[in-house]
Amino acid sequence: xxxxxxxEGPVTLSEEAFLTINCTYTATGYPSLFWYVQYPGEGLQLLxxxxxxxxxxxxxxxxxxxxxxxxxxxxxxxxxxxxxxxVYFCALKSGTSYGKLTFGQGTxxxxxx
Amino acid sequence: xxxxxQSSRYLVKRTGEKVFLECVQDMDHExxxxxxxxxxxxxxxxxxSYDVKMKEKGDIxxxxxxxxxxxxxxxxxxxxxxxxxxxxxxxxSSLFSQRQENNEQFFGPGTRLTVL
Numbered sequence: 277x278x279x280x281x282x283x284e285g286p287v288t289l290s291e292e293a294f295l296t297i298n299c300t301y302t303a304t305g306y307p308s309l310f311w312y313v314q315y316p317g318e319g320l321q322l323l324x325x326x327x328x329x330x331x332x333x334x335x336x337x338x339x340x341x342x343x344x345x346x347x348x349x350x351x352x353x354x355x356x357x358x359x360x361x362x363v364y365f366c367a368l369k370s371g372t373s374y375g376k377l378t379f380g381q382g383t384x385x386x387x388x389x
Numbered sequence: 390x391x392x393x394x395q396s397s398r399y400l401v402k403r404t405g406e407k408v409f410l411e412c413v414q415d416m417d418h419e420x421x422x423x424x425x426x427x428x429x430x431x432x433x434x435x436x437x438s439y440d441v442k443m444k445e446k447g448d449i450x451x452x453x454x455x456x457x458x459x460x461x462x463x464x465x466x467x468x469x470x471x472x473x474x475x476x477x478x479x480x481x482s483s484l485f486s487q488r489q490e491n492n493e494q495f496f497g498p499g500t501r502l503t504v505l
Contacts, residue, residue, distance in 0.1 A: 280431075312496075319393070319479055319496035320432075365431060375420045375439075375483045376447070377494060381431040 278303045282366050282380035289356055289387050297351040297383050299340075299366035307368040309333075309342050309349040310377065314363040323351075323364070356387045392416070393497035395480055401503045408467040410500050412480030419485035421463035422494065423447075423455060426477040438463055439485055470504045477501050 283298040301307065308327045312320040324333030329344035338353045349366060366380040396411035414421065420439050424432040424447075434447030436455040444455050452474060456464045463482075467474055478501075481494040 282431075310493075317498075319498045320481075320494075321496065322493050325493070375485065375494065376422070376434060376437060377432075379424075379431040379433075381429055 278307070278368060278370055278378040280366050280368055280378055280380035282364075282383050284383075286384035286386060289385070291358055291387055291389050292355045293387075295351070295353040295356045295360075295385070297364055297366075297385070299349045299351065299380060301347050301349065301366075301368050303347075303368055303370050303378075305370050307370045309340070310367040310369070311338070311340055311349070311351050312365045312367060312379075314365065314382075316362070320365065356385075358387050358389055361385055361387045393480055393482055393495050395478075395497040395500050397500050398498060399501050399503075401505065402467075402470050403505050404471060406467075406470050406504075408470050408502065408504075410465040410467075410478055410480075410502070412463045412465070412482075412497055413461055414463075414480075414482040414495070415461065416482065416495070417460065418482035418495075419460070420483045420494075421457065422481040422483075423453075423463065423465045424479045424481065425449070426479055426499070432479065435465065470502075472504050475502060475504045 279302045310325045311323040313323045314320045324335040326333040326342035332341045363382045367377045393414045422437040423435045438444045438457040454466045480497040483494045
């Protein structure tokens with residue numbers, strides 16, 4: 277079956293530090309990959325996505341590249357801000373699943389001034 | 390903008406009560422989903438629906454049922470609430486599409502349910 281594994285958190289960084297949150301997956305077929313973000317008190321919102329191997333998703337300074345050879349989709353940002361403090365979820369959708377997503381366990385990011 | 394609304398942000402119920410969580414979306418999406426979110430476990434799919442009156446079990450359906458009588462509304466029902474169902478419940482919707490780029494799920498704000 278499908279599964280997503282994220283690096284354990286929480287992650288605590290100072291403002292302007294470099295961020296990496298690791299995500300690896302197991303899936304049948306050719307999945308689409310997503311990063312969702314959940315700000316305090318809110319539901320999840322899509323941060324970025326990639327639908328095929330070697331695609332790079334990007335948004336708000338965050339990037340992730342779909343690496344089929346390493347089954348990974350690591351999230352990176354060059355310079356984090358306090359406003360990036362949130363919970364980040366990696367997820368995948370396999371083509372046969374009516375749009376069902378399989379989520380990782382989430383990584384809590386806290387950025388200090 | 391897509392909007393997914395959930396009937397309550399916070400709910401407190403007693404063990405054994407029947408609980409209804411309501412979700413409404415305004416973008417004519419075919420697919421709707423109910424997840425529960427627990428620390429360290431991420432989001433786990435309870436049920437989903439790809440059409441009116443159609444439903445499919447997700448990964449953790451035990452103790453839950455759902456109803457989809459209208460396209461825009463998807464209800465989650467806890468027939469007899471138990472303390473281990475204390476959690477954050479998230480509803481989501483998406484288009485039914487074979488195109489990979491049209492598969493974003495849009496989430497509601499969540500309902501934090503406490504069962505005493």
